Amino acid sequence: MITLASDFGSPYPAAMKGVICRESGARIEDVAHDLPRQDVRAAAFWLTQTLPYFPPAVHCVVVDPGVGTDRAALVVRAGEHALVGPDNGVLLPVARELATSGGRRDTVEHGSASPDSQARQDAVETFTWAYDDPASSTFHGRDVFAPAAATVHETGVEAVETLSRASPTDDYTDLQLPEPAVQADRAAGEVLVVDDFGNAITNVPGEVLADAFGGQVAVDGEPVPVRRAYAELAPGERLVTVGSHGNVELAVNRGRGDDAFGVAAGEGVELSW
Amino acid sequence: MITLASDFGSPYPAAMKGVICRESGARIEDVAHDLPRQDVRAAAFWLTQTLPYFPPAVHCVVVDPGVGTDRAALVVRAGEHALVGPDNGVLLPVARELATSGGRRDTVEHGSASPDSQARQDAVETFTWAYDDPASSTFHGRDVFAPAAATVHETGVEAVETLSRASPTDDYTDLQLPEPAVQADRAAGEVLVVDDFGNAITNVPGEVLADAFGGQVAVDGEPVPVRRAYAELAPGERLVTVGSHGNVELAVNRGRGDDAFGVAAGEGVELSW
Amino acid sequence: MITLASDFGSPYPAAMKGVICRESGARIEDVAHDLPRQDVRAAAFWLTQTLPYFPPAVHCVVVDPGVGTDRAALVVRAGEHALVGPDNGVLLPVARELATSGGRRDTVEHGSASPDSQARQDAVETFTWAYDDPASSTFHGRDVFAPAAATVHETGVEAVETLSRASPTDDYTDLQLPEPAVQADRAAGEVLVVDDFGNAITNVPGEVLADAFGGQVAVDGEPVPVRRAYAELAPGERLVTVGSHGNVELAVNRGRGDDAFGVAAGEGVELSW
Numbered sequence: 001m002i003t004l005a006s007d008f009g010s011p012y013p014a015a016m017k018g019v020i021c022r023e024s025g026a027r028i029e030d031v032a033h034d035l036p037r038q039d040v041r042a043a044a045f046w047l048t049q050t051l052p053y054f055p056p057a058v059h060c061v062v063v064d065p066g067v068g069t070d071r072a073a074l075v076v077r078a079g080e081h082a083l084v085g086p087d088n089g090v091l092l093p094v095a096r097e098l099a100t101s102g103g104r105r106d107t108v109e110h111g112s113a114s115p116d117s118q119a120r121q122d123a124v125e126t127f128t129w130a131y132d133d134p135a136s137s138t139f140h141g142r143d144v145f146a147p148a149a150a151t152v153h154e155t156g157v158e159a160v161e162t163l164s165r166a167s168p169t170d171d172y173t174d175l176q177l178p179e180p181a182v183q184a185d186r187a188a189g190e191v192l193v194v195d196d197f198g199n200a201i202t203n204v205p206g207e208v209l210a211d212a213f214g215g216q217v218a219v220d221g222e223p224v225p226v227r228r229a230y231a232e233l234a235p236g237e238r239l240v241t242v243g244s245h246g247n248v249e250l251a252v253n254r255g256r257g258d259d260a261f262g263v264a265a266g267e268g269v270e271l272s273w
Numbered sequence: 274m275i276t277l278a279s280d281f282g283s284p285y286p287a288a289m290k291g292v293i294c295r296e297s298g299a300r301i302e303d304v305a306h307d308l309p310r311q312d313v314r315a316a317a318f319w320l321t322q323t324l325p326y327f328p329p330a331v332h333c334v335v336v337d338p339g340v341g342t343d344r345a346a347l348v349v350r351a352g353e354h355a356l357v358g359p360d361n362g363v364l365l366p367v368a369r370e371l372a373t374s375g376g377r378r379d380t381v382e383h384g385s386a387s388p389d390s391q392a393r394q395d396a397v398e399t400f401t402w403a404y405d406d407p408a409s410s411t412f413h414g415r416d417v418f419a420p421a422a423a424t425v426h427e428t429g430v431e432a433v434e435t436l437s438r439a440s441p442t443d444d445y446t447d448l449q450l451p452e453p454a455v456q457a458d459r460a461a462g463e464v465l466v467v468d469d470f471g472n473a474i475t476n477v478p479g480e481v482l483a484d485a486f487g488g489q490v491a492v493d494g495e496p497v498p499v500r501r502a503y504a505e506l507a508p509g510e511r512l513v514t515v516g517s518h519g520n521v522e523l524a525v526n527r528g529r530g531d532d533a534f535g536v537a538a539g540e541g542v543e544l545s546w
Numbered sequence: 547m548i549t550l551a552s553d554f555g556s557p558y559p560a561a562m563k564g565v566i567c568r569e570s571g572a573r574i575e576d577v578a579h580d581l582p583r584q585d586v587r588a589a590a591f592w593l594t595q596t597l598p599y600f601p602p603a604v605h606c607v608v609v610d611p612g613v614g615t616d617r618a619a620l621v622v623r624a625g626e627h628a629l630v631g632p633d634n635g636v637l638l639p640v641a642r643e644l645a646t647s648g649g650r651r652d653t654v655e656h657g658s659a660s661p662d663s664q665a666r667q668d669a670v671e672t673f674t675w676a677y678d679d680p681a682s683s684t685f686h687g688r689d690v691f692a693p694a695a696a697t698v699h700e701t702g703v704e705a706v707e708t709l710s711r712a713s714p715t716d717d718y719t720d721l722q723l724p725e726p727a728v729q730a731d732r733a734a735g736e737v738l739v740v741d742d743f744g745n746a747i748t749n750v751p752g753e754v755l756a757d758a759f760g761g762q763v764a765v766d767g768e769p770v771p772v773r774r775a776y777a778e779l780a781p782g783e784r785l786v787t788v789g790s791h792g793n794v795e796l797a798v799n800r801g802r803g804d805d806a807f808g809v810a811a812g813e814g815v816e817l818s819w
Contacts, residue, residue, distance in 0.1 A: 001294065005284075009742025011551070011578035011592050012790075018599030021547065021575070028575070029294070029301070032284030037743070038800050046284050053291030053415070065800060068775025137774040139790030142599070196282025197310070228410040229341025244285075244412030254311050254338060274567065278557075302567070302574070305557035319557050326564030326688070469555025470583070501683040502614025517558075517685030527584050527611060 001057040002149050005031035005047065006141055007038060008062065015139070016060070016146040023150035031059070038065040040090045042193045042265060044175055045201075047094040049245050056080035058157065060141075060149035063090050068137030071173075073129040073144050075152060075166055082157040084129070084149045086140070089175025092124070099123035127166040180204045186272040189248070191263050198256025199249050200263045204271060206242030218272045219250065219261065230254070240271075274330040275422050278304035278320065279414055280311060281335065288412070289333070289419040296423035304332070311338040313363045315466045315538060317448055318474075320367040322518050329353035331430065333414075333422035336363050341410030344446075346402040346417050348425060348439055355430040357402070357422045359413070362448025365397070372396035400439040453477045459545040462521070464536050471529025472522050473536045477544060479515030491545045492523065492534065503527070513544075547603040548695050551577035551593060552687055553584060554608065561685075562606070562692040569696035577605070584611040586636045588739045588811060590721055591747075593640040595791050602626035604703065606687075606695035609636050614683030617719075619675040619690050621698060621712055628703040630675070630695045632686070635721025638670070645669035673712040726750045732818040735794070737809050744802025745795050746809045750817060752788030764818045765796065765807065776800070786817075 002020055004013060013033045020028060031050050036042035043063040051059055056079070064071075064086040072087040078098035083091040100120045134143035152160060160166050180189030180203050189204035209217065212226040217240050227239045235254040238261065243249035248271065251257040258264060275293055279286060286306045293301060304323050309315035316336040324332055329352070337344075337359040345360040351371035356364040373393045407416035425433060433439050453462030453476050462477035482490065485499040490513050500512045508527040511534065516522035521544065524530040531537060548566055552559060559579045566574060577596050582588035589609040597605055602625070610617075610632040618633040624644035629637040646666045680689035698706060706712050726735030726749050735750035755763065758772040763786050773785045781800040784807065789795035794817065797803040804810060 003287075005287075010580050011596050012741070014549075014551075014575075014577040014596040015599045015790075017575050018596065018601070022599070022601045029287075029290050031287040034283050050284050050287040050291065053288045053295070055291070055295045066775075066777045069777050136788075136790035136792075138776070138787060138795075142790060195285070229339075230411070231339045231342050241411060242409075244288075244409035244415060246409075249411075276560075278560075302560075302563050304560040307556050323557050323560040323564065326561045326568070328564070328568045468558070502612075503684065504612045504615050514684060515682075517561075517682035517688060519682075522684075 001029060001055065002026045002153050003029050003031050003051065003054060003057055003059045004033070005035060005043070005050075005059065006033050006062040007035045007043065008033050008141060012139065012141065015142045016062075019142055019146040020060075020150045023147065024153050026058070026150070026153045029054075029057075035063055036193065036265065038063065039265070040065070040088050040175065041177065044090050044093045045177060045192045047090070048097055048177075051081070051083075051094050052097050054081075056157065058082045058084065058149050058153045059094075060145050061085035061090055062141035062145050064088065064140060067140050073131055073140070073148060074172055075127040075129050075148065075160055077125040077127070077157060077160055078123070080157060082152050082160060084145050084152060086145075087128075087173050089173045092172075092175050093177055095124045096120040125160075126169055126172050127160055128169045128172075130165045130167065178203055182208060186270065187248075188268065188270045190268045191250075191258075191265050192247070193265050194258045194263075197251075198258045199243060199251045200257045200261060200269075201243055201245060202248045202250070202269050204248040204269070206246050206248055208271065208273070209240065209242060209248060212240075212273055216273075220270055221272075224250075274302060274328065275299045275426050276302050276304050276324070276327060276330055276332045277306070278308060278316070278323075278332065279306045279335040280308045280316065281306050281414060285412065285414065288415045289335075292415055292419040293333075293423045296420065297426050299331070299423070299426045302327075302330075308336055309466065309538065311336065312538070313338070313361050313448065314450065317363050317366045318450060318465045320363070321370055321450075324354070324356075324367050325370050327354075329430065331355045331357065331422050331426045333418050334358035334363055335414035335418050337361065337413060340413050346404055346413070346421060347445055348400040348402050348421065348433055350398040350400070350430060350433055351396070353430060355425050355433060357418050357425060359418075360401075360446050362446045365445075365448050366450055368397045369393040398433075399442055399445050400433055401442045401445075403438045403440065451476055455481060459543065460521075461541065461543045463541045464523075464531075464538050465520070466538050467531045467536075470524075471531045472516060472524045473530045473534060473542075474516055474518060475521045475523070475542050477521040477542070479519050479521055481544065481546070482513065482515060482521060485513075485546055489546075493543055494545075497523075547575060547601065548572045548699050549575050549577050549597070549600060549603055549605045550579070551581060551589070551596075551605065552579045552608040553581045553589065554579050554687060558685065558687065561688045562608075565688055565692040566606075566696045569693065570699050572604070572696070572699045575600075575603075581609055582739065582811065584609065585811070586611070586634050586721065587723065590636050590639045591723060591738045593636070594643055594723075597627070597629075597640050598643050600627075602703065604628045604630065604695050604699045605640075606691050607631035607636055608687035608691050610634065610686060613686050619677055619686070619694060620718055621673040621675050621694065621706055623671040623673070623703060623706055624669070626703060628698050628706060630691050630698060632691075633674075633719050635719045638718075638721050639723055641670045642666040671706075672715055672718050673706055674715045674718075676711045676713065724749055728754060732816065733794075734814065734816050736814045737796075737804075737811050738793075739811050740804045740809075743797075744804045745789060745797045746803045746807060746815075747789055747791060748794045748796070748815050750794040750815070752792050752794055754817065754819070755786065755788060755794060758786075758819055762819075766816055767818075770796075 076083040078095040351368040624641040
């Protein structure tokens, strides 16, 4: 199986599918093609929320504001999965997850500060992918990454090192999703992404709310109810909850949390309880 | 085959696909992931316009404003099809269609007041689906419904009752799409949904226009041409037609009917002729 | 394999998929369902940018402002590919490409004025597809073209003429994408489409910029840098580049070219150097 994720919108991903179908009979599944445009960090976050649910696969990821410059192409092996994409960090956060879970997420995990953080990093294998001068300098998804993903799939994830284009490297761009500052009675974090419902997903781990359900927490100084489900409050009411990602989320029942809280991706949020 | 329909936008459905691919080799086809958000009735309508064209399949439907509350999960068997989703009524209108057509729509049918209405209802089999405390209280598409759909698919639609999680029940939330009031020279209905072209699709059966093609009908008192095809009029002209659903539709050739008629989903429309 | 391309948005394409799945086990891949609405020329352009990358397939294309009128349905055989859609010209530009490349694009080609232009045209085989009175006059994608694509797929592209519904014809609507006027020091063209990034894609062949990279070109009289990659300039800066289609493109690094240059699809652009 080959999955595709990009910020291309439409119809560019179809050219990538065509290229892959010429080189491989692999099943293709779309992850998303409307990842936040040219936002490497947001894309990296969404990959951690989607790829770990898949069985072993080759994941072709193209969020690539540096397309056509001298940034390298990267193949990352993580457990039984492989990731193919630009060397801008987008592949690394999810690779660390896939490497140590065997690529399987059964429960929501948190905390890059966990004891196995180094083990996770060590279990990720990175390769520079050598590519010929591509047909375009603006669409490496079609000209570089889709062919690479097909080749890796046909060769097998376990045999990446047998490919002459793949050179093991430790010289790559890393990316860490930002860590919140968590104290006994407060946490300072930020909004990582806003989802299509308008839920503002922060980097604050949901554990901080463990004793707050049914009560309140202060968001930037204003008290807001803490609930497990959106529908525990009336339509239009603001709430703080723990989303499917395990993080604190600012939401509105049947409405948009980003509007109601006046927040956007990248902005700071302070919680106190 | 497993089909997926939701109001999730992107990229949440990818996690559902991953979960299914771990448990089943079933082909997955997307129906839509931009169903009108948290609008159970609109979703129920669109399901009647899409699922009956599919061969027997397991259809996983998640439009679920009550996620995380105590609303049940439901499996509905309808002919050779199974539907999996929240117990909020969204599955029932299409289930009645699938149950009596053997899941095959060759012609457009109308009229829930037809003589076989009770037979349709009787042919629908409903099961409560017991689920363990899910990983999240906000994303049962991933944690409850996708795994349920995979299990039903692997077990076989004909064997749902052999699954210990499935308990036959008659205690479920039903939903009927609203019926218009049709008289000899007028009909009072409402707009069920507006499609992406801007066509306002009403619940008034197209039969009322049988003698009006080429002539006019009054929409809320204003005369409007009745035509079979949009392009029978000049671009920008308003028309009344019968859409692919068999219902009266308010449209504009190469334009948006909702804007031109000033209507939105849920609003009343009166036709007279 | 059957590919689907339309301007339907969602969820209408699901009904087409269902119809195809009833008649054929073919793999289905979406090309796009948000092609510029009812814009036959823009759709024709996007098809030339996507379908030639696919292996031999049946491509079902529905951008059909004349649905329900007496416009014919067409099957076009082009090399090992077949195209199915309305007789409004949308299939022809890509058919000429597919016919002579054997359906394979390895390099970007330009110039319908090339010597093999006539050969391309001759290699395209067109058939009128006879269809029964369809269930709807507004959704031939579901009622005419999807069934036709399934039938052509099951019969085989090489055997279209054995189908009683298919009658060879030379009487069809052709479409040529507009040609720019290229002189020694200037080119007058137009914007064909704007992609989802906001890049304004013109019909001016990229060759005119061959000596200009690193320098400037005048766009409607204003000097603009010419670069191979968006990221060669600072975010927000305007540039002229050659896109993945091989054409001149007006762009902004990490921004929207259409807004920055004040252009839209169909508008003229003059370049001088």
